[in-house]
Amino acid sequence: MRKVNRRIIVAERPRYIIPTANVFSLSEALAPEPGAGEILVRTTWAGVDSYLYRRVQQVSSLGESIPIGGVMAGATVGRVEQSNHPDFREGELVHGAWGWQDYHVSNGGDIAKVDPDLPRPSYLLGALGVSGFGAYIAVTELTRTQAGEVLTIGSALGGLGQIVGQLGKLKGALVLAGASGPEKCRYALEQYRFDVCLDRKSKDFLTQVKAVYSKYGIDCYVMAAGGKVLDVALPYFRRNARIAVCGMMATYGQSELPPGGDRTGLLLNEIIVRRLRISGLVTTDWLGTALHQQFKKEMKDWILSGRIKPLEHVVEGLEHAPDMMQGLFEGKNFGKVVVHVAD
Amino acid sequence: MRKVNRRIIVAERPRYIIPTANVFSLSEALAPEPGAGEILVRTTWAGVDSYLYRRVQQVSSLGESIPIGGVMAGATVGRVEQSNHPDFREGELVHGAWGWQDYHVSNGGDIAKVDPDLPRPSYLLGALGVSGFGAYIAVTELTRTQAGEVLTIGSALGGLGQIVGQLGKLKGALVLAGASGPEKCRYALEQYRFDVCLDRKSKDFLTQVKAVYSKYGIDCYVMAAGGKVLDVALPYFRRNARIAVCGMMATYGQSELPPGGDRTGLLLNEIIVRRLRISGLVTTDWLGTALHQQFKKEMKDWILSGRIKPLEHVVEGLEHAPDMMQGLFEGKNFGKVVVHVAD
Numbered sequence: 001m002r003k004v005n006r007r008i009i010v011a012e013r014p015r016y017i018i019p020t021a022n023v024f025s026l027s028e029a030l031a032p033e034p035g036a037g038e039i040l041v042r043t044t045w046a047g048v049d050s051y052l053y054r055r056v057q058q059v060s061s062l063g064e065s066i067p068i069g070g071v072m073a074g075a076t077v078g079r080v081e082q083s084n085h086p087d088f089r090e091g092e093l094v095h096g097a098w099g100w101q102d103y104h105v106s107n108g109g110d111i112a113k114v115d116p117d118l119p120r121p122s123y124l125l126g127a128l129g130v131s132g133f134g135a136y137i138a139v140t141e142l143t144r145t146q147a148g149e150v151l152t153i154g155s156a157l158g159g160l161g162q163i164v165g166q167l168g169k170l171k172g173a174l175v176l177a178g179a180s181g182p183e184k185c186r187y188a189l190e191q192y193r194f195d196v197c198l199d200r201k202s203k204d205f206l207t208q209v210k211a212v213y214s215k216y217g218i219d220c221y222v223m224a225a226g227g228k229v230l231d232v233a234l235p236y237f238r239r240n241a242r243i244a245v246c247g248m249m250a251t252y253g254q255s256e257l258p259p260g261g262d263r264t265g266l267l268l269n270e271i272i273v274r275r276l277r278i279s280g281l282v283t284t285d286w287l288g289t290a291l292h293q294q295f296k297k298e299m300k301d302w303i304l305s306g307r308i309k310p311l312e313h314v315v316e317g318l319e320h321a322p323d324m325m326q327g328l329f330e331g332k333n334f335g336k337v338v339v340h341v342a343d
Numbered sequence: 344m345r346k347v348n349r350r351i352i353v354a355e356r357p358r359y360i361i362p363t364a365n366v367f368s369l370s371e372a373l374a375p376e377p378g379a380g381e382i383l384v385r386t387t388w389a390g391v392d393s394y395l396y397r398r399v400q401q402v403s404s405l406g407e408s409i410p411i412g413g414v415m416a417g418a419t420v421g422r423v424e425q426s427n428h429p430d431f432r433e434g435e436l437v438h439g440a441w442g443w444q445d446y447h448v449s450n451g452g453d454i455a456k457v458d459p460d461l462p463r464p465s466y467l468l469g470a471l472g473v474s475g476f477g478a479y480i481a482v483t484e485l486t487r488t489q490a491g492e493v494l495t496i497g498s499a500l501g502g503l504g505q506i507v508g509q510l511g512k513l514k515g516a517l518v519l520a521g522a523s524g525p526e527k528c529r530y531a532l533e534q535y536r537f538d539v540c541l542d543r544k545s546k547d548f549l550t551q552v553k554a555v556y557s558k559y560g561i562d563c564y565v566m567a568a569g570g571k572v573l574d575v576a577l578p579y580f581r582r583n584a585r586i587a588v589c590g591m592m593a594t595y596g597q598s599e600l601p602p603g604g605d606r607t608g609l610l611l612n613e614i615i616v617r618r619l620r621i622s623g624l625v626t627t628d629w630l631g632t633a634l635h636q637q638f639k640k641e642m643k644d645w646i647l648s649g650r651i652k653p654l655e656h657v658v659e660g661l662e663h664a665p666d667m668m669q670g671l672f673e674g675k676n677f678g679k680v681v682v683h684v685a686d
Contacts (some may be wrong), residue, residue, distance in 0.1 A: 062616060225609075245614045258605045264574070267607055268566075271588045271623035273404040278621040280614035323659070 003031035008100035008321055010066045015060045019329045023056055023324035024072060033102040039085045041078035041094055041111065046320055047125035048337040049074065049159070050328045051247060051283075058337055062282060071099040071286060072321070075125045077114060078104065079342075088113075095124045100321050102341065117304065120312075125309035126336035128299055131159030134246055134283035135222070136295045139167040142244035142279045144219035147172030150238075151220040152213075154178045154229060156188035156197050158328075159336035162220045162247060165194050166308050173220070176212055178205075178229070180331035187334075194267065200331065206232055231263065232272050243278045311335035315322045346374035351443035351664055353409045356401045360385070363670045364665035366399055367392035367415060374446040382428045384437055384447045384454065390468035391664055391680040392502070393671045394590055394626075405625060414442040414548065415664070418472050420457060420464045421447065422685075431456075438467045443664050445684065460647065463655070469679035470653035471642055474502030477626035479587055479638045482510040484621045485587035486563035490515030493581075493667060494563040495556075497521045499531035499540050499673075500654055502679035503589060507565045508537050509651050516563070519555055521548075522675035530677075543674065549575055565589060573643070574606065577613050586621045647650065654678035 011025035034040040052073045054062045066073060077095045079087050081270035085108050088094070093114035098104035114121045118128070138160075139145045155161035156177035165188070168175040169328060175194040179185050185197035196216075198208050209229065214237035221237070223230060224247040237243075270276065286292055302308040313335040315324050321339045328337060354368035378385040383408045395406045405636045409416060420438045423431050428451050431437065436457035441447035455488040457464045461471070469475060481503075484487045484501050495510035498504035499520035508531065511518040518537040522528050528540040539559075552572065556579035564580070566573060580586075613619065629635055644653035656678040659668050671680060 230611070245611055247615070258608065260605050262601045262604065262606045264606045264610055265601065267610070268573070268588055269404070271621060272590070272625060273623070275623045275625055275628065276621075277623070278614060278619075280616070280618045280620070282615060282618055287616065 002033070003103060005029050005031040005101055005103045006318055007102070008072045008318060010056050010072055012068065014056060019056075019326055021087055023328040024322035024325070026319055027069075032105040034082050034084050036049045036084055038105050038107050039094075040082040041096075041098070041106060041310060042081045043076050043078045043098070043102050043318075043341045044093070044105065044120045044343065045077040045125055046100050046321060046339040046341050047075040047129060048315075048324045048328060048339060050325070051130070051323060053329075063284075071101050073097065073099050074321070075129050076104070077121045093121050095121065100316065100318060100339075101254050103302065106190045110135060115300065117300070119303065120252050120310075122312060122314075122338045122340075123303065123310050125338050126159050127163055127262050127303060127308060128296065130283045131336060132163045132296050132299055132310075133286065133292065134281060135160050135167060137164035137283060137291065138222045138244035138246055138281055138297065139164055139171065139220075139285055141291065142281060143222065143242040145171050145173050145182070145220045148174075149219035150176060150216045152176045152218050152233065154221045155331075156192070156194060157184050158224060160222070160224050162192070162311055162335065163308065165192055166222075169193055170235045170302070170307055173339055174216065176216060178209070184334060187311075191311075192195050192251070209233075210236075220244075230267075234267065237270070237274045237276060240275045240277070243276060244281050245278060246281045246283075313337045315339045316338065317341070344397055345376070346446060348372050348374040348385050348444055348446040349661055350445070351661060352412055353399050353415055353417045355411065357399060361668055362396050364669040367665035367668070370412075371660055376449040377425050377427050377448050381426040381430050381450050382423050382437075382440075384441070384449060385424045386419050386441070386445050386447065386661075386684045387436070387686065388419050388420040388465045388468055389443050389661065389664060389682040389684050390419070390472060391658075391667045391671060391682060392473060393668070394473070395669060396672075397431065414444050416440065418468045419447070420467055426584075431583045435531045438464065441662060443682075445661065458643065461641070462607050462646065463653075465647065465655060465657075465681045465683075466653050468681050469502050469655060470506055470646060470651060471639065474679060475637065475642055475653075476629065476638050477624060478503050478506035478510060479642065480626060480629055480634065481565045481587035481589055482507055482514070484634065485624060486565065486585040488514050488516050488563045491517075492562035493517045493519060493559045494565070495519045495531050495561050495576065496565045497568045498534070498674075499537060500527050500678050501567060501676065503565070503567050505535070505650065505654055508535055508664045508678055510598065511563075513534055513645070513650055515528070517559065519559060519561070521552070527677060530654075532655075534540075552576075553579075563587075573610075580613070580617045580619060582661045583618045583620070586619060587624050588621060589624045589626075590632075658682045662683070 005219045007027050009027045017172045055066050060292045075097045080092045094111040096111040151173040153161045156179040165175045177194045177197045180200045188194045189199040217238045223245045313333045324337045350370050352370045353395040391426045398409050418440050423435045437454040439454040494516040496504045496507045508518045520537045520540045523543045531537045531540040564586045566588050656676045661684045667680045
C-alpha cells in the first residue's frame with residue numbers, strides 16, 4: 001500500500017500586514033515512489049525560517065515565489081526508508097531542503113549524509129544551517145567583530161541571534177541583546193552570558209535601549225528584524241561601526257510606508273559622519289564557498305566542545321509548522337524553531 | 344610697515360536651508376610676523392570644498408565648528424615670503440590648510456613643500472588634495488570598481504566627480520555621470536569620454552536617469568550630493584553593488600524631514616535583496632595612511648602622463664570664495680573650484 005505524504009502547501013498569497021499561518025494548508029497525497037537509482041526519505045525534522053516567508057509572497061524578492069499549491073520550502077533532515085541507490089542504505093540519516101512534507105524522493109544529488117558526530121541532527125537546520133551560517137558571516141565577515149568591541153543583536157534567542165551573540169562572546173566582544181519577554185532575557189544572560197538583554201515587551205523598551213546604547217556605544221550591529229531599533233541606535237554608533245542587514249522581518253508584510261517624513265537622508269548623513277559600513281546578507285549566496293567549509297568545521301568543533309550551545313524550540317508535528325512561522329514574527333519562539341516530524 | 348592680512352571669517356551661523364555666502368565676511372587684520380624658526384607664507388591659492396561647510400554650522404557633524412570670527416577652513420598653497428627657518432627659503436612654494444586668508448605663519452610643522460614636478464601647484468587643492476584622494480578611496484577601496492562594471496557619479500565635473508569618473512574609465516568601467524547643464528555634459532563626454540552624462544537641469548532628468556539606469560544597471564555608485572537620485576537608483580542596483588557615501592550636499596542645510604512616508608525600510612530591504620554594501624567616507628580620516636602615499640604617487644604619475652586631466656574652475660580673488668561656496672551647492676562650478684589669491 002502506498003504511503004500518504006502529508007504536505008504543507010502554500011494555499012494563498014498573504015493578505016495581511018503580519019504574516020499569518022492561514023496562507024498555508026495541509027494537503028495529503030500519495031507518497032512518491034523511488035525509481036532506479038533513487039531513494040525514499042522519511043522526513044524527521046523540518047526547519048522554520050522567517051526568510052523563506054518571502055518566497056510565499058506574490059512577488060518574491062528572494063528567489064522564485066512558491067506556486068500556489070506548491071510545498072512550502074524549508075531545510076530538512078530525514079531517514080532513508082527505501083534505497084535503490086548504491087551510496088545510501090536504509091536507516092541512514094540525510095539532510096537537504098525538500099520542504100514541509102513527510103516524504104521525498106532523491107537521486108542523491110540534492111541531499112547529503114548527516115555527520116554521525118553531531119549531538120542532534122536537527123542542528124543542521126539551525127546552528128549548522130542557514131541561520132548559524134548567516135550569523136557566522138555577519139560576525140566574522142560583514143562586521144568583523146573584534147575583541148573588546150560592542151556587538152548588538154535584536155533577537156537573543158532566535159536562530160540567527162543566539163549564534164551571533166555566542167560568536168560575539170567567543171570573540172571577546174561585549175554583547176547587547178534584545179528579546180521578547182523576561183524569560184528569554186534571563187536565559188540569554190544566564191546561559192549565554194550576554195552582557196545586556198533588554199525585554200522588547202517592557203513598556204519603556206525604547207528608553208532602556210537608548211540608555212544602554214548611550215552607555216556602551218555600538219561597534220557592530222547585526223540586524224535581523226529591522227523596524228524602529230536602527231533609528232534608535234543611529235546616534236550611538238561609534239566611528240567605523242559595521243552593520244549587517246540580515247533580515248527585515250518587521251517590513252516583510254508592509255504594504256505602505258510608515259508615516260512621518262522620510263528619514264533616509266538622516267541615515268545617509270550618519271553613514272558619512274560616523275563612517276558606517278552597511279552590508280546586506282543573503283546567506284544562501286555563500287553556500288558552497290570556502291567560508292562555508294570553514295564554518296561547518298569550526299561550528300561543529302564549537303558545538304562539540306560546548307563553546308556554542310544551540311537552543312532549539314522543538315515543535316511536535318508537521319501540521320504545526322505554519323503556526324510557528326507566524327509565531328516567529330510575533331516573537332513566540334524560544335530558540336531556533338525546528339519541527340519534529342517523525343522519529 | 345606691517346602687511347594687511349585679509350581673512351574670510353565665519354560671521355554668523357547659517358540661517359537658511361541652502362548654504363549662502365552671507366555667513367562669511369571679509370575682515371582685515373595686521374599680518375602675523377614670523378618669530379625665530381618660523382616662516383611667513385603668502386597665500387597664492389585657496390580651495391573651496393563643500394565638505395568644509397559643515398564646519399560652519401552650529402553643531403558640526405565633522406570636526407569642530409569654526410568659531411564665529413574664525414578664519415574659514417580650506418586647503419592652501421602659498422609662497423614663502425620671509426623665512427627664519429633653516430629648511431625653507433624665500434620664494435619656495437608650500438602647501439597646507441591655513442584657510443581663507445592672505446598670510447600664514449608656520450614653524451614648518453603644518454606645511455609641506457610643493458613638488459616642483461607638478462604642472463600646477465593648485466592641483467594640490469583638487470586632484471592631489473582631499474577631493475582627488477576621496478575619489479581614489481571611493482573607487483579603489485570602498486566600491487572597488489572593476490573593469491567592465493558600471494560606475495555612477497552625480498557630478499561629472501565636480502572636484503570629486505571628475506576624478507571618480509576618470510579613475511573609472513582608467514579601470515575599464517563604464518561611467519554614467521550627471522552634471523548641471525549641457526556644456527558640462529558635453530565636456531564630460533568629449534574630454535573625459537564618460538559613457539553617459541545626463542543634464543540635471545533638463546526637465547525630464549529623472550525620466551532619463553531611470554532609462555539609463557535600467558539599461559545599464561549599476562555596480563558602483565559614488566554619492567556626493569545625496570538627494571533624490573539614490574531613491575531613483577535603488578531599483579537598478581545589480582547584485583553586490585557598492586555605494587560610497589562621500590557627501591550629502593543636498594541635506595547639509597535641511598531643517599526638516601522631506602515629506603512623505605519614511606523610506607528607510609525600503610532602503611534596508613533593498614540592501615538585503617540586492618546585497619548592497621554602503622560605506623561612509625570622510626577622506627581626512629585617511630590622510631597619512633599607506634593608501635595616501637600610494638595615491639599621491641599614482642595620481643602624480645597619472646597627471647604627468649595625461650591619464651588624469653584635472654579641470655579647475657579658477658576664481659580670481661579671495662573675496663569671491665564665499666560666493667563660490669554657495670555656488671558649489673547650486674552646481675555653478677565648472678570643475679574643481681580653486682581661488683587664485685595672489686601670484
